[in-house]
Amino acid sequence: MSTVELSGVSHAYGRTQALRDVSLTVAPGEVVAVTGPSGCGKSTLLLLAAGVLRAQSGRVVLTGTDLAGADEAARARIRRRSVGIVLQFGQLVPDLPVLDNVALPLLLEGHAPREARAAAAGWLDRVGLDVPPTTLPSELSGGQAQLAAAARALVTGPLLVLADEPTASLDTATGRQLLDLLVTSTTAAGGSVVLVSHDNAVAARADREVRLRAGSVVHEVALS
Numbered sequence: 323m324s325t326v327e328l329s330g331v332s333h334a335y336g337r338t339q340a341l342r343d344v345s346l347t348v349a350p351g352e353v354v355a356v357t358g359p360s361g362c363g364k365s366t367l368l369l370l371a372a373g374v375l376r377a378q379s380g381r382v383v384l385t386g387t388d389l390a391g392a393d394e395a396a397r398a399r400i401r402r403r404s405v406g407i408v409l410q411f412g413q414l415v416p417d418l419p420v421l422d423n424v425a426l427p428l429l430l431e432g433h434a435p436r437e438a439r440a441a442a443a444g445w446l447d448r449v450g451l452d453v454p455p456t457t458l459p460s461e462l463s464g465g466q467a468q469l470a471a472a473a474r475a476l477v478t479g480p481l482l483v484l485a486d487e488p489t490a491s492l493d494t495a496t497g498r499q500l501l502d503l504l505v506t507s508t509t510a511a512g513g514s515v516v517l518v519s520h521d522n523a524v525a526a527r528a529d530r531e532v533r534l535r536a537g538s539v540v541h542e543v544a545l546s
């Protein structure tokens with residue numbers, strides 16, 4: 323079973339056709355880089371794969387479930403269980419201390435608060451975010467927020483990590499370390515990673531590169 327499979331997916335925002343007839347299958351353990359110029363549809367592809375956006379045509383099957391037949395609550399459940407998402411600007415819950423932000427996916431899955439916070443503290447440590455656990459997202463730098471978002475994405479041990487420019491706000495060395503952690507911790511457990519990036523160093527970390535232009539796949543190349 324593929325981790326995620328998009329078949330002939332198209333998506334428009336009003337009159338802007340963001341994706342046209344895109345197909346992409348990501349196998350267990352595979353790392354795929356989605357590249358291409360600004361506005362070519364990379365983020366839209368990621369949001370469709372996560373079931374955040376609903377495909378207007380075509381099919382998205384996420385960890386064996388056809389999302390077309392899943393309502394918003396069911397899609398949120400699959401996402402919580404199987405997907406870790408790192409977006410460009412962290413997108414943490416503003417009112418929650420950073421430790422609770424990272425623990426949140428486990429708390430929503432019914433884990434005991436103590437256990438969830440201990441796991442969250444472990445991931446904050448692994449991503450290298452050294453701030454007091456009561457720090458609020460507004461007190462973090464952009465790079466620190468990105469590290470916290472990565473910890474939150476990894477805390478559940480997801481089958482699929484979707485990362486949109488995950489190293490954009492980080493210095494080169496920290497970015498490389500975070501990328502290594504995202505890839506090795508996910509693939510070691512048989513999970514897959516889809517990385518959206520402009521950065522060639524990020525794309526080079528993938529097994530396969532899928533290049534988009536104006537909403538279509540224009541190039542696909544195996545990197546290793």
Ligand SMILES: Nc1ncnc2c1ncn2[C@@H]1O[C@H](COP(=O)(O)OP(=O)(O)OP(=O)(O)O)[C@@H](O)[C@H]1O
Pocket residue numbers: 335336338339340358359360361362363364365366367
């Ligand atoms: N919420 C939205 N409402 C309207 N148009 C949108 C929305 N999100 C994206 N678009 C448009 O859809 C197209 C694809 O956008 P998308 O964000 O997927 O591209 P991208 O490749 O991720 O860009 P970037 O590299 O700049 O982040 C663009 O033309 C963009 O302007």
